Amino acid sequence: MEKFTKISGIAAPMPMINIDTDMIIPKQFLKTIKRSGLGVNLFDEMRYDGDGNEIPDFVLNKPAYRDAEILIAGDNFGCGSSREHAPWAIKDFGIRCVIAPSFADIFYNNCFKNGILPIALPQEQVDILMNEAQKGANARIEVDLEAQTVTTSEGEVISFEVDAFKKHCLLEGLDDIGLTMEKVQAINAFEAGVGATRPWV
Template identity: 55%
Template sequence: MEAFKTLNGIVGPVDRVNVDTDAIIPKQFLKRIERSGFGQFLFFEWRFDEEGNENPDFELNKPRYKGASVLLSRVNFGCGSSREHAPWAIQDYGFRCIIAPSYADIFYNNCFKNGILPIKLSEEQVEELFQRTAKHEGYKLNVDLENKKITDEFGLEYTFDLDEHRRQFLLQGLDDIGLTLQHEDLITAYEAKHKERLFA
Protein backbone atom coordinates (compact mmCIF):
# COMPACT_ATOMS: atom_id res chain seq x y z
CA MET A 1 0.00 0.00 0.00
CA GLU A 2 1.33 3.45 -0.90
CA ALA A 3 2.42 5.50 2.11
CA PHE A 4 0.61 8.76 2.83
CA LYS A 5 2.67 11.64 4.18
CA THR A 6 1.58 14.86 2.43
CA LEU A 7 -0.88 15.62 -0.33
CA ASN A 8 -1.36 18.81 -2.31
CA GLY A 9 -4.46 18.39 -4.39
CA ILE A 10 -7.54 19.94 -5.95
CA VAL A 11 -10.68 19.72 -3.82
CA GLY A 12 -13.69 17.97 -5.35
CA PRO A 13 -16.96 18.79 -3.54
CA VAL A 14 -19.95 16.50 -3.12
CA ASP A 15 -22.28 18.80 -1.20
CA ARG A 16 -24.67 16.23 0.26
CA VAL A 17 -25.37 14.70 3.65
CA ASN A 18 -25.69 10.96 4.30
CA VAL A 19 -23.84 9.89 1.16
CA ASP A 20 -24.30 6.12 1.36
CA THR A 21 -22.19 3.35 -0.10
CA ASP A 22 -24.84 2.49 -2.71
CA ALA A 23 -24.47 6.03 -4.06
CA ILE A 24 -20.69 5.75 -3.91
CA ILE A 25 -20.64 2.45 -5.84
CA PRO A 26 -24.05 1.06 -6.95
CA LYS A 27 -24.70 -2.64 -6.34
CA GLN A 28 -24.75 -3.62 -10.04
CA PHE A 29 -20.99 -3.02 -10.21
CA LEU A 30 -20.03 -5.30 -7.32
CA LYS A 31 -19.62 -8.39 -9.49
CA ARG A 32 -16.01 -7.58 -10.38
CA ILE A 33 -13.46 -9.69 -8.56
CA GLU A 34 -10.54 -7.26 -8.92
CA ARG A 35 -9.96 -4.45 -6.45
CA SER A 36 -9.11 -2.04 -9.28
CA GLY A 37 -11.29 -0.52 -11.97
CA PHE A 38 -14.11 0.67 -9.73
CA GLY A 39 -13.31 4.36 -10.15
CA GLN A 40 -15.25 4.55 -13.41
CA PHE A 41 -18.40 3.66 -11.48
CA LEU A 42 -17.93 6.11 -8.58
CA PHE A 43 -21.15 8.07 -7.92
CA PHE A 44 -22.41 6.46 -11.13
CA GLU A 45 -26.09 7.40 -10.81
CA TRP A 46 -25.17 11.03 -10.07
CA ARG A 47 -22.41 11.33 -12.67
CA PHE A 48 -24.38 9.89 -15.60
CA ASP A 49 -27.89 10.09 -17.00
CA GLU A 50 -29.97 7.11 -18.17
CA GLU A 51 -28.28 7.20 -21.60
CA GLY A 52 -24.82 7.03 -20.04
CA ASN A 53 -23.96 10.67 -20.73
CA GLU A 54 -22.23 12.80 -18.11
CA ASN A 55 -24.61 14.85 -15.98
CA PRO A 56 -23.26 18.42 -16.30
CA ASP A 57 -24.96 19.44 -13.05
CA PHE A 58 -23.05 16.97 -10.89
CA GLU A 59 -20.16 18.70 -9.15
CA LEU A 60 -17.35 16.29 -10.05
CA ASN A 61 -18.23 16.48 -13.76
CA LYS A 62 -17.41 20.17 -13.88
CA PRO A 63 -14.04 20.91 -15.57
CA ARG A 64 -12.78 22.89 -12.56
CA TYR A 65 -12.79 19.73 -10.43
CA LYS A 66 -11.08 17.39 -12.87
CA GLY A 67 -8.12 15.63 -11.30
CA ALA A 68 -9.31 16.27 -7.74
CA SER A 69 -7.62 14.17 -5.07
CA VAL A 70 -9.33 15.62 -1.96
CA LEU A 71 -13.03 14.75 -1.61
CA LEU A 72 -15.13 17.18 0.43
CA SER A 73 -18.55 16.19 1.73
CA ARG A 74 -21.03 16.55 4.60
CA VAL A 75 -22.08 14.57 7.69
CA ASN A 76 -22.38 10.78 7.86
CA PHE A 77 -20.35 10.07 4.75
CA GLY A 78 -20.17 6.38 3.80
CA CYS A 79 -23.32 5.24 5.59
CA GLY A 80 -25.33 2.23 4.42
CA SER A 81 -23.91 -1.21 3.70
CA SER A 82 -20.39 -2.20 4.73
CA ARG A 83 -19.07 -2.85 1.19
CA GLU A 84 -15.33 -2.31 0.93
CA HIS A 85 -15.86 -1.54 -2.75
CA ALA A 86 -16.75 2.03 -1.70
CA PRO A 87 -13.21 3.05 -0.69
CA TRP A 88 -11.86 1.01 -3.62
CA ALA A 89 -13.92 3.16 -6.00
CA ILE A 90 -12.94 6.40 -4.28
CA GLN A 91 -9.25 5.56 -4.41
CA ASP A 92 -9.36 4.24 -7.98
CA TYR A 93 -11.03 7.47 -9.11
CA GLY A 94 -8.06 9.40 -7.72
CA PHE A 95 -9.03 10.55 -4.24
CA ARG A 96 -6.45 10.00 -1.48
CA CYS A 97 -8.15 12.08 1.21
CA ILE A 98 -11.75 12.71 2.31
CA ILE A 99 -12.85 15.60 4.51
CA ALA A 100 -16.24 15.50 6.24
CA PRO A 101 -17.68 16.20 9.69
CA SER A 102 -18.49 12.53 10.35
CA TYR A 103 -18.37 9.07 8.78
CA ALA A 104 -20.07 5.71 9.14
CA ASP A 105 -17.79 3.58 11.33
CA ILE A 106 -17.21 0.66 8.94
CA PHE A 107 -16.51 2.93 5.99
CA TYR A 108 -14.13 5.01 8.12
CA ASN A 109 -12.16 1.91 9.14
CA ASN A 110 -12.08 0.60 5.56
CA CYS A 111 -10.50 3.84 4.36
CA PHE A 112 -7.36 3.26 6.43
CA LYS A 113 -7.09 -0.29 5.12
CA ASN A 114 -7.02 1.07 1.58
CA GLY A 115 -4.63 3.99 1.90
CA ILE A 116 -7.25 6.75 2.13
CA LEU A 117 -7.05 9.44 4.82
CA PRO A 118 -10.53 10.33 6.15
CA ILE A 119 -10.31 13.61 8.08
CA LYS A 120 -12.97 14.82 10.49
CA LEU A 121 -13.50 18.56 10.80
CA SER A 122 -16.34 20.53 12.37
CA GLU A 123 -19.39 21.40 10.27
CA GLU A 124 -18.32 25.05 10.42
CA GLN A 125 -14.84 24.24 9.10
CA VAL A 126 -16.27 22.06 6.34
CA GLU A 127 -18.66 24.85 5.36
CA GLU A 128 -15.70 27.23 5.10
CA LEU A 129 -13.94 24.77 2.80
CA PHE A 130 -17.03 24.48 0.61
CA GLN A 131 -17.15 28.26 0.30
CA ARG A 132 -13.47 28.50 -0.59
CA THR A 133 -13.80 25.66 -3.11
CA ALA A 134 -16.66 27.51 -4.82
CA LYS A 135 -14.84 30.85 -4.76
CA HIS A 136 -11.44 29.76 -6.10
CA GLU A 137 -11.30 27.72 -9.29
CA GLY A 138 -8.78 24.90 -8.97
CA TYR A 139 -8.84 25.33 -5.18
CA LYS A 140 -6.19 23.17 -3.54
CA LEU A 141 -5.49 21.98 -0.04
CA ASN A 142 -2.19 20.81 1.36
CA VAL A 143 -2.76 17.89 3.72
CA ASP A 144 0.15 17.16 6.06
CA LEU A 145 -0.43 13.87 7.86
CA GLU A 146 2.86 14.00 9.76
CA ASN A 147 1.82 17.23 11.48
CA LYS A 148 -1.96 16.64 11.27
CA LYS A 149 -2.48 19.95 9.52
CA ILE A 150 -4.46 21.29 6.54
CA THR A 151 -3.49 24.54 4.82
CA ASP A 152 -4.27 26.47 1.64
CA GLU A 153 -2.52 29.29 -0.21
CA PHE A 154 -4.93 31.89 1.20
CA GLY A 155 -3.88 31.60 4.83
CA LEU A 156 -6.22 28.88 6.05
CA GLU A 157 -4.79 26.46 8.60
CA TYR A 158 -6.71 23.68 10.34
CA THR A 159 -5.43 20.92 12.57
CA PHE A 160 -7.16 17.56 12.83
CA ASP A 161 -7.15 14.69 15.30
CA LEU A 162 -6.35 11.13 14.35
CA ASP A 163 -5.68 7.97 16.29
CA GLU A 164 -1.90 7.49 16.38
CA HIS A 165 -2.09 3.83 15.39
CA ARG A 166 -4.08 4.73 12.26
CA ARG A 167 -1.78 7.64 11.49
CA GLN A 168 1.24 5.33 11.55
CA PHE A 169 -0.66 2.82 9.40
CA LEU A 170 -0.90 5.41 6.63
CA LEU A 171 2.51 7.01 7.14
CA GLN A 172 4.18 3.63 6.73
CA GLY A 173 1.87 2.41 3.96
CA LEU A 174 0.71 -0.61 5.94
CA ASP A 175 -2.48 -2.60 5.55
CA ASP A 176 -3.40 -5.56 7.78
CA ILE A 177 -1.17 -7.91 5.79
CA GLY A 178 1.76 -5.50 5.83
CA LEU A 179 1.38 -5.07 9.59
CA THR A 180 1.48 -8.84 10.06
CA LEU A 181 4.53 -9.20 7.83
CA GLN A 182 6.47 -6.87 10.11
CA HIS A 183 6.59 -9.85 12.48
CA GLU A 184 7.52 -12.39 9.80
CA ASP A 185 10.67 -13.55 11.62
CA LEU A 186 8.73 -14.25 14.83
CA ILE A 187 5.99 -16.04 12.90
CA THR A 188 8.54 -18.20 11.06
CA ALA A 189 10.29 -19.08 14.32
CA TYR A 190 7.00 -19.99 15.98
CA GLU A 191 5.97 -22.19 13.05
CA ALA A 192 9.32 -23.99 13.13
CA LYS A 193 9.00 -24.72 16.87
CA HIS A 194 5.40 -25.81 16.42
CA LYS A 195 6.44 -28.18 13.64
CA GLU A 196 9.16 -29.66 15.87
CA ARG A 197 6.63 -30.36 18.62
CA LEU A 198 4.23 -32.00 16.20
CA PHE A 199 6.81 -34.38 14.74
CA ALA A 200 9.01 -34.96 17.78
Protein backbone atom coordinates in the same frame (compact mmCIF):
# COMPACT_ATOMS: atom_id res chain seq x y z
CA MET B 1 -0.67 -0.22 -0.12
CA GLU B 2 0.47 3.23 -1.21
CA LYS B 3 1.86 5.39 1.59
CA PHE B 4 0.04 8.57 2.56
CA THR B 5 2.24 11.40 3.81
CA LYS B 6 1.19 14.73 2.30
CA ILE B 7 -0.93 15.77 -0.66
CA SER B 8 -1.62 19.14 -2.21
CA GLY B 9 -4.48 19.08 -4.67
CA ILE B 10 -7.84 20.21 -5.90
CA ALA B 11 -10.76 19.55 -3.56
CA ALA B 12 -14.19 18.70 -4.96
CA PRO B 13 -17.18 20.11 -3.02
CA MET B 14 -20.12 17.77 -2.38
CA PRO B 15 -22.30 19.58 0.18
CA MET B 16 -24.71 16.68 0.67
CA ILE B 17 -25.49 14.85 3.89
CA ASN B 18 -25.97 11.09 4.23
CA ILE B 19 -24.04 10.12 1.10
CA ASP B 20 -24.34 6.36 1.43
CA THR B 21 -22.24 3.57 -0.04
CA ASP B 22 -24.86 2.77 -2.69
CA MET B 23 -24.53 6.34 -3.96
CA ILE B 24 -20.74 6.00 -3.89
CA ILE B 25 -20.74 2.72 -5.85
CA PRO B 26 -24.12 1.21 -6.84
CA LYS B 27 -24.80 -2.46 -6.16
CA GLN B 28 -24.49 -3.58 -9.79
CA PHE B 29 -20.75 -2.93 -9.66
CA LEU B 30 -20.07 -5.13 -6.63
CA LYS B 31 -19.40 -8.34 -8.55
CA THR B 32 -15.69 -7.67 -8.93
CA ILE B 33 -13.13 -8.58 -6.28
CA LYS B 34 -10.50 -6.35 -7.88
CA ARG B 35 -9.67 -3.03 -6.25
CA SER B 36 -8.98 -1.38 -9.59
CA GLY B 37 -11.36 -0.27 -12.33
CA LEU B 38 -14.18 1.04 -10.14
CA GLY B 39 -13.25 4.72 -10.35
CA VAL B 40 -15.18 5.17 -13.59
CA ASN B 41 -18.35 4.11 -11.72
CA LEU B 42 -17.82 6.29 -8.65
CA PHE B 43 -21.10 8.13 -7.93
CA ASP B 44 -22.40 6.42 -11.09
CA GLU B 45 -26.07 7.38 -10.76
CA MET B 46 -25.19 11.03 -10.18
CA ARG B 47 -22.44 11.19 -12.85
CA TYR B 48 -24.29 9.60 -15.78
CA ASP B 49 -27.75 9.72 -17.30
CA GLY B 50 -29.76 6.67 -18.36
CA ASP B 51 -27.85 6.45 -21.65
CA GLY B 52 -24.45 6.51 -19.97
CA ASN B 53 -23.69 10.12 -20.88
CA GLU B 54 -22.01 12.39 -18.37
CA ILE B 55 -24.24 14.83 -16.51
CA PRO B 56 -22.35 18.14 -16.96
CA ASP B 57 -23.54 19.67 -13.69
CA PHE B 58 -22.18 16.87 -11.50
CA VAL B 59 -19.08 18.12 -9.70
CA LEU B 60 -16.64 15.38 -10.79
CA ASN B 61 -17.66 15.88 -14.44
CA LYS B 62 -16.66 19.54 -14.35
CA PRO B 63 -13.21 20.22 -15.85
CA ALA B 64 -11.95 21.85 -12.65
CA TYR B 65 -12.60 18.73 -10.57
CA ARG B 66 -11.78 15.81 -12.86
CA ASP B 67 -8.41 15.40 -11.15
CA ALA B 68 -9.61 16.09 -7.61
CA GLU B 69 -7.59 14.33 -4.89
CA ILE B 70 -9.68 15.58 -1.97
CA LEU B 71 -13.43 15.39 -1.42
CA ILE B 72 -15.25 17.79 0.92
CA ALA B 73 -18.62 16.34 1.90
CA GLY B 74 -21.54 16.63 4.30
CA ASP B 75 -22.38 14.88 7.54
CA ASN B 76 -22.59 11.07 7.88
CA PHE B 77 -20.52 10.26 4.78
CA GLY B 78 -20.32 6.57 3.84
CA CYS B 79 -23.45 5.43 5.66
CA GLY B 80 -25.49 2.45 4.45
CA SER B 81 -24.23 -1.04 3.67
CA SER B 82 -20.68 -1.97 4.62
CA ARG B 83 -19.29 -2.44 1.10
CA GLU B 84 -15.52 -2.13 0.85
CA HIS B 85 -15.98 -1.38 -2.85
CA ALA B 86 -16.87 2.19 -1.81
CA PRO B 87 -13.33 3.16 -0.75
CA TRP B 88 -11.97 1.09 -3.65
CA ALA B 89 -13.94 3.27 -6.09
CA ILE B 90 -12.91 6.51 -4.36
CA LYS B 91 -9.24 5.54 -4.39
CA ASP B 92 -9.35 4.30 -7.99
CA PHE B 93 -10.81 7.63 -9.10
CA GLY B 94 -7.78 9.34 -7.54
CA ILE B 95 -9.23 10.75 -4.33
CA ARG B 96 -6.87 10.19 -1.39
CA CYS B 97 -8.65 12.19 1.31
CA VAL B 98 -12.29 12.73 2.30
CA ILE B 99 -13.19 15.53 4.74
CA ALA B 100 -16.61 15.65 6.39
CA PRO B 101 -18.21 16.45 9.75
CA SER B 102 -18.74 12.74 10.44
CA PHE B 103 -18.43 9.30 8.84
CA ALA B 104 -20.14 5.95 9.18
CA ASP B 105 -17.86 3.76 11.32
CA ILE B 106 -17.33 0.86 8.92
CA PHE B 107 -16.64 3.13 5.95
CA TYR B 108 -14.27 5.21 8.09
CA ASN B 109 -12.21 2.16 9.05
CA ASN B 110 -12.26 0.75 5.52
CA CYS B 111 -10.73 3.99 4.25
CA PHE B 112 -7.60 3.52 6.34
CA LYS B 113 -7.26 -0.07 5.12
CA ASN B 114 -7.28 1.16 1.52
CA GLY B 115 -4.92 4.14 1.66
CA ILE B 116 -7.53 6.88 2.06
CA LEU B 117 -7.39 9.45 4.86
CA PRO B 118 -10.86 10.32 6.24
CA ILE B 119 -10.81 13.52 8.29
CA ALA B 120 -13.70 14.45 10.60
CA LEU B 121 -13.88 18.16 11.40
CA PRO B 122 -16.42 20.47 13.06
CA GLN B 123 -19.05 21.79 10.65
CA GLU B 124 -17.69 25.34 10.74
CA GLN B 125 -14.27 24.14 9.58
CA VAL B 126 -15.80 21.94 6.89
CA ASP B 127 -17.70 25.03 5.72
CA ILE B 128 -14.40 26.89 5.34
CA LEU B 129 -12.97 24.08 3.24
CA MET B 130 -16.21 23.75 1.24
CA ASN B 131 -15.98 27.43 0.31
CA GLU B 132 -12.34 26.91 -0.59
CA ALA B 133 -13.25 23.94 -2.80
CA GLN B 134 -15.80 26.07 -4.66
CA LYS B 135 -12.85 27.98 -6.15
CA GLY B 136 -11.96 24.93 -8.23
CA ALA B 137 -8.55 24.90 -9.87
CA ASN B 138 -7.82 28.33 -8.40
CA ALA B 139 -7.30 26.81 -4.96
CA ARG B 140 -5.22 23.88 -3.77
CA ILE B 141 -5.68 22.40 -0.33
CA GLU B 142 -2.74 20.73 1.42
CA VAL B 143 -3.26 17.77 3.74
CA ASP B 144 -0.27 16.80 5.89
CA LEU B 145 -0.81 13.57 7.80
CA GLU B 146 2.43 13.76 9.78
CA ALA B 147 1.61 17.26 11.06
CA GLN B 148 -2.14 16.49 11.16
CA THR B 149 -3.04 19.71 9.40
CA VAL B 150 -5.17 20.90 6.49
CA THR B 151 -4.00 24.16 4.91
CA THR B 152 -6.11 26.29 2.59
CA SER B 153 -4.78 28.20 -0.41
CA GLU B 154 -5.00 31.32 1.77
CA GLY B 155 -2.69 29.78 4.35
CA GLU B 156 -5.30 29.05 7.00
CA VAL B 157 -4.26 25.97 8.97
CA ILE B 158 -6.81 23.56 10.45
CA SER B 159 -5.65 20.77 12.77
CA PHE B 160 -7.30 17.37 12.88
CA GLU B 161 -7.19 14.32 15.12
CA VAL B 162 -6.37 10.81 13.97
CA ASP B 163 -5.81 7.55 15.81
CA ALA B 164 -2.06 6.98 16.27
CA PHE B 165 -2.16 3.37 15.01
CA LYS B 166 -4.21 4.25 11.92
CA LYS B 167 -1.85 7.15 11.25
CA HIS B 168 1.14 4.81 11.45
CA CYS B 169 -0.46 2.38 9.01
CA LEU B 170 -1.17 5.12 6.45
CA LEU B 171 2.26 6.70 6.76
CA GLU B 172 3.92 3.31 6.26
CA GLY B 173 1.45 2.04 3.65
CA LEU B 174 0.38 -0.93 5.76
CA ASP B 175 -2.91 -2.73 5.17
CA ASP B 176 -3.88 -5.86 7.13
CA ILE B 177 -1.55 -8.04 5.05
CA GLY B 178 1.28 -5.55 5.42
CA LEU B 179 0.83 -5.49 9.18
CA THR B 180 1.05 -9.28 9.25
CA MET B 181 4.18 -9.26 7.09
CA GLU B 182 5.86 -6.93 9.61
CA LYS B 183 5.80 -9.93 11.97
CA VAL B 184 6.97 -12.49 9.42
CA GLN B 185 10.25 -13.27 11.21
CA ALA B 186 8.44 -13.93 14.48
CA ILE B 187 5.85 -16.03 12.65
CA ASN B 188 8.53 -18.08 10.91
CA ALA B 189 10.39 -18.59 14.20
CA PHE B 190 7.20 -19.72 15.91
CA GLU B 191 6.37 -22.17 13.13
CA ALA B 192 9.89 -23.56 13.16
CA GLY B 193 9.69 -24.04 16.92
CA VAL B 194 6.32 -25.76 16.72
CA GLY B 195 7.61 -28.01 13.95
CA ALA B 196 10.60 -29.05 16.06
CA THR B 197 8.74 -29.65 19.34
CA ARG B 198 5.42 -30.92 17.94
CA PRO B 199 6.12 -32.50 14.55
CA TRP B 200 2.71 -34.14 14.55
CA VAL B 201 0.92 -30.78 14.38
